[in-house]
Structure formats: C-alpha cells, structure tokens
Amino acid sequence: MNAFVKAAAAPFKLYSAIKDEVAKERRLRLNDGIGWSTFGGRTSNAGKVVTLDSAMQVATAWACIKLSAQAVSSLPLKVFDKRGGDNRVQIDDDIADVIGSDGSPNEDQTPLEFWEGIVAWLMTTGNAYAERVTVGRSLSSLQPIMSTHCRPVRLTDGTLVYRVNDRGKAEDLPRDKVFHVKGFGQGLKNADEGLSPIAAGTNSLGAAMAAQEAAGRTFANGMRPTGFFLFDQVLDKKQREMAHAALVSPLQGSSNSGGVGILEAGVKWQSVSLNPEDAQMLETRRFDVEEICRWFGVPPIIIGHAAQGQTMWGSGVESILIAWLTLGIDPICDRIEARIKKQLIRPTGNRKRYAEFNREALLQMDSQAKAAFLSQMVNNGLMTRNEGRAKLNQSRSADQNADKLTVQSAMVPLDALGQQTEGNQARAALMAWLGINQEKQDDEHA
Structure with a gap:
C-alpha cells in the first residue's frame, strides 16, 4: 500500500519541483543589478541614491x-514600398x-504619445518595449510596456524571452x-539590451x-552658513536651553532672514561651512548642467543653458542646432526605423x-x-508645384x-527641355526667309 501511495504521489512531487524551479528562476536574484536598481536605485559617490524618479527631478535631465x-x-x-526603377x-x-x-498604436494613445514614450524610455533606461498584439497575422496594436518592468532573458537553451x-x-x-x-551599448555588457544613461x-x-x-x-537657512556659538564658560542644561531660544531659534530658517541677534558675555560665532561664493556653488551647478547634457547627447544651448561667453542667438547657435539634429535626433530615428x-x-x-520619419518636418516652424x-x-525638378x-x-x-x-528655365516642363518654343521657331523662319545663316552669325559673335 505504501509503495502504491508513493508511486501515485511521484507525478505530483515532480510537478511541485518543476514549479518551484520556475518560481526561483523568475525571482529577483542578488546579482540582478537592473532589477534591484529599479527598486532601490544606485548610490552615487556624492551619497545620493539615483533612481529614475529622482533623476527626472533634475531639471537638466x-x-x-x-x-x-x-x-x-x-x-x-x-x-513605403520600394518598387521598380527605384520608385x-x-x-x-x-x-x-x-x-x-x-494611425492608432493602441486604444489609449495617439501616435505622438506612443513614440514620445518610446523615446523617453530609450533615453532613460536604454531600452523601450511594447507588446505586439496581432489578429491572425496582421498587427492590430502595440501596447507599451514599462522598461522598469521588463527585461530580456536568455534561457538555458539559448531562447530569448522577455520577462515582464x-x-x-x-x-x-x-x-x-x-x-x-x-539604445546605445548593446554588446558591451549584454547583446540583448542597451545601456541605461541614468545608470551609467x-x-x-x-x-x-x-x-x-x-x-x-x-536658501532655506536664509543664506547663513552653519556654525557654533562659542561661550567662555561651561553652560548647564537650563542655560543651554535659554541660549538656544535666544540665539539659535530666532536666526534659523528663511523666514527669519535679516534678523538680528545679540552676542554678550564673550560669546563668539565660529563658522564651520563655506559660503556659496567660496564653495563655487554657481560654477559647480553650471558644470553639472553641461556634464548631464553630455550623457544625454544634447547641447546645453538646446535646453536654454549658454556656456561662458556664448551668445543665445546667431549662426553659431544655428550650427549647434543642426549638429544636435544630425548627431542626436537622427540616430534615434534610425534606431526606431531599423x-x-x-x-x-x-x-x-x-x-x-x-x-521612415519625415525629417523635413523639423523645418515646419522655420x-x-x-x-x-x-x-x-521645385526649381530643380525634384518636386512638382502640387507636391510643394x-x-x-x-x-x-x-x-x-x-x-x-x-x-x-522659366518653369519649362522637363519633357519640353531642348524643344523650340513658338517664338524661337518664328525667329528661325524669319532669318531663313531673309537668308541669314544662324550658325555663321554665331561664329562671328564668337
């Protein structure tokens, strides 16, 4: 009886074992940096934890x-379809x-909203995903998937799946x-996904x-540096409370900016922090803007930040704008098209x-x-006037x-080039009637 029960339970044990292994495979592992960074972010050398949400709170990003x-x-x-004769x-x-x-990518989004989201995910996480919904063999919609909730995974047999x-x-x-x-960087670490600019x-x-x-x-402290009040004697608990109420509290916070305190009985102030000018805070924040722009491939002038001595207008800015469109926007379009x-x-x-994206639309406002x-x-025969x-x-x-x-040439149709007009024909007939040789006349002029 015991053997029969064990034999009957064997398939259920096998099923449970397989189920547990699948569950383990789908869990967040300790070496899964992308998965953990989604929840906890990455700690920078400055001590700040950088996540997608915190990065988006930086104005430059x-x-x-x-x-x-x-x-x-x-x-x-x-x-488009490419047909015979390169048509x-x-x-x-x-x-x-x-x-x-x-068109309509899905039930909830317009094409502009869909592609705006795709590019935004591409620039933040280095990858953009959408689920393909088909009816038969025809594509019916693209449902966006949050890049923080999806990653490509290679199974043990080499099959590529997307874990959502x-x-x-x-x-x-x-x-x-x-x-x-x-995005950029696929193959440097993982051939199946791009690198995240925010993580890098x-x-x-x-x-x-x-x-x-x-x-x-x-600014919250009214531009006052951090420091200490120095007394020439040891204070007891009650004296510390009185000193704090009389000296510290009235001067803390931006609402007390401009307040005046009284120092007596040999009390001195000792600053322990640099003021904004000594800390070069403005220069630091200016450098941060330019540094972050490098990570995202956007010239600072595009986001309204002019470098030292740079004007916000003129042909120089126009050249920078063209460079951004050529080296920044066009490669993104190429990636999506491919x-x-x-x-x-x-x-x-x-x-x-x-x-293909129509790059000419960038001229719409100019x-x-x-x-x-x-x-x-139109003048060079590359486009008809109706197409214009x-x-x-x-x-x-x-x-x-x-x-x-x-x-x-006076807007002559291409199929009429080289043909004589009515005026030229009348002129040639008159010269023939007068016995004037046009070729001889041309030689004399030459």
Whole structure:
C-alpha cells in the first residue's frame, strides 16, 4: 500500500519541483543589478541614491529627455514600398495603421504619445518595449510596456524571452510578441539590451542632486552658513536651553532672514561651512548642467543653458542646432526605423517595405528655411508645384502643369527641355526667309 501511495504521489512531487524551479528562476536574484536598481536605485559617490524618479527631478535631465522625445515624436512616420526603377510608393497597410502618424498604436494613445514614450524610455533606461498584439497575422496594436518592468532573458537553451513583471507576477513573453528598441551599448555588457544613461551617469546625476540639495538648504537657512556659538564658560542644561531660544531659534530658517541677534558675555560665532561664493556653488551647478547634457547627447544651448561667453542667438547657435539634429535626433530615428523593419515588417516577408520619419518636418516652424527648401526642390525638378503645395497643406492647383516636374528655365516642363518654343521657331523662319545663316552669325559673335 505504501509503495502504491508513493508511486501515485511521484507525478505530483515532480510537478511541485518543476514549479518551484520556475518560481526561483523568475525571482529577483542578488546579482540582478537592473532589477534591484529599479527598486532601490544606485548610490552615487556624492551619497545620493539615483533612481529614475529622482533623476527626472533634475531639471537638466528632464529637459534633455523631454526635448528629444518631443522632437522625434513630432516627425511624421510613414510606410513605403520600394518598387521598380527605384520608385517609392507610400503604403497604407495594417502596420502603417498602427505605427503611422495617421494611425492608432493602441486604444489609449495617439501616435505622438506612443513614440514620445518610446523615446523617453530609450533615453532613460536604454531600452523601450511594447507588446505586439496581432489578429491572425496582421498587427492590430502595440501596447507599451514599462522598461522598469521588463527585461530580456536568455534561457538555458539559448531562447530569448522577455520577462515582464505584471502586478507582482512574472510572465515570459516570446521574442516575436515584443517590439524592442535598443539604445546605445548593446554588446558591451549584454547583446540583448542597451545601456541605461541614468545608470551609467549615476555619479554625475548624484553630484547634481547633492549640489541642488545643498543650495536648497542654504536658501532655506536664509543664506547663513552653519556654525557654533562659542561661550567662555561651561553652560548647564537650563542655560543651554535659554541660549538656544535666544540665539539659535530666532536666526534659523528663511523666514527669519535679516534678523538680528545679540552676542554678550564673550560669546563668539565660529563658522564651520563655506559660503556659496567660496564653495563655487554657481560654477559647480553650471558644470553639472553641461556634464548631464553630455550623457544625454544634447547641447546645453538646446535646453536654454549658454556656456561662458556664448551668445543665445546667431549662426553659431544655428550650427549647434543642426549638429544636435544630425548627431542626436537622427540616430534615434534610425534606431526606431531599423527595429520597425526588422521586427514588424520583415516577419511579413516583404523585404522592400520600410518605415521612415519625415525629417523635413523639423523645418515646419522655420518659414525661411522651409521656403528655401521648397523653392530648391521645385526649381530643380525634384518636386512638382502640387507636391510643394501639399507640404503647406494647401489645395491642389488646377493648372495642368502643376503636376509636372519643372526647372528654373522659366518653369519649362522637363519633357519640353531642348524643344523650340513658338517664338524661337518664328525667329528661325524669319532669318531663313531673309537668308541669314544662324550658325555663321554665331561664329562671328564668337
């Protein structure tokens, strides 16, 4: 009977053992730095604990992340097909309906909000995730996943899964169910995820937080330094209480700024802290701004901070802005476009389809630059006048030549270049009737 009970219980024991192993695998381990940093943060050399929330309270970090996310998310995103003759045709399929500027990524977000969140997570944690929801083989939505609640994991057999912490319960999603945009640094430590700028810049952010706290405490104390009142005798308990009430309390706090105290009977003041000028607090905070901007790849002038002796206007600032768009915004767009092609478009089997942000939209607020761009495109035969009008959200022109490519030569259609106009034909006929040789005349002029 005993043997029968043991044999019957064996499958249940095996199930329990497997269940326990799976639970252990999904628990937060001691060597899981990313997992623990999500809850407790990282301690900087300045003694401040840096978490995602505390980092976002630093004005410089907030501005760098916000401006970059807004710049990328404001660009129109379209899906195109590359066809014969190197021709590009805009496509309006299920993928474009989800990721495109005119689509809907999910039930709750607009395209701008979705991509703004993706870029924000990319710049803070180095990774951005969204769950792919499909109907059959068609993509129906992208549900954003908080990067602090998701991480890629390689199983013992090498399979890549994404471990998502959903309300305290861990769930593994297969790689084909997750849209993952990786930031800089994948491969330096882990080929499956990018490096977090906040984690890598813990010491810089911690120093800025410490300087900010010190400045706040200094102002809260009415700009008075920390120190001691020195007495030439030993005070008893009652005398200490009276001295504290008469000297210390009336001078503490910003509300008592400008108050006057009385020192008597040989009492002296001994300062034990540097004043803001001696501590070079302003220079320190200025350096912190520039240091944090380096971590996020945003020039300080973009967030309203001018370096020593630098003007806020002029061609120099314009060059810095172009450099930021080229080296900061464009690489982020390239990362997203590459991931869309690899994870959303390629699985459909169409290798000639791709998604692209319209960088021209960055000219939207610069009327002079936009006018120069459109003039160059139309006058050089790269864009029709109706295509130019579409860029300005104007209705199409009824002129039949408005849909033809033209060049600067009096706006002559491309297919009419090299052909004689009616005026030239009449002039040639008159010269032939008069017996004037045009080639001989040209040689004489030469």
